[in-house]
Amino acid sequence: MRCKVYRNLDRPFSLFGIKGRYIIVAGVAAIADIIVAMVVGAVFGSITGIAAAAALVAVGYIAIGEIQQKFGAKAIDRKIAGLSIPKHIIMKYKVWKR
Numbered sequence: 001m002r003c004k005v006y007r008n009l010d011r012p013f014s015l016f017g018i019k020g021r022y023i024i025v026a027g028v029a030a031i032a033d034i035i036v037a038m039v040v041g042a043v044f045g046s047i048t049g050i051a052a053a054a055a056l057v058a059v060g061y062i063a064i065g066e067i068q069q070k071f072g073a074k075a076i077d078r079k080i081a082g083l084s085i086p087k088h089i090i091m092k093y094k095v096w097k098r
Contacts, residue, residue, distance in 0.1 A: 016061075021076045022068050029060040 013019065018026050033056035041049015 018061075018064060018068060021080075022064055025076070026061070026064050029064065030057055033057050033060055 013023065015023050015026075034053055037049050037053030037056060040052040
């Protein structure tokens, strides 16, 4: 019996170059950008709101790309896990060196 082996199962999900858990962060940032742009559009006019939305989404995409390059794939998991630890417990990461 033959079976197919999928070799990309260990790779994180990717959308427009943003990988893994950073997709959720990008979605939240995009929603926040659109809400800010709607407020700007209501105050200053619709063209200004559209320009603000485009600028904020572009800056957010670039910023998340840079953060993703700086920190590893498991860094956001460690950060989320660290948030659930009580504040009086100090969490230190071990770095193994040879």
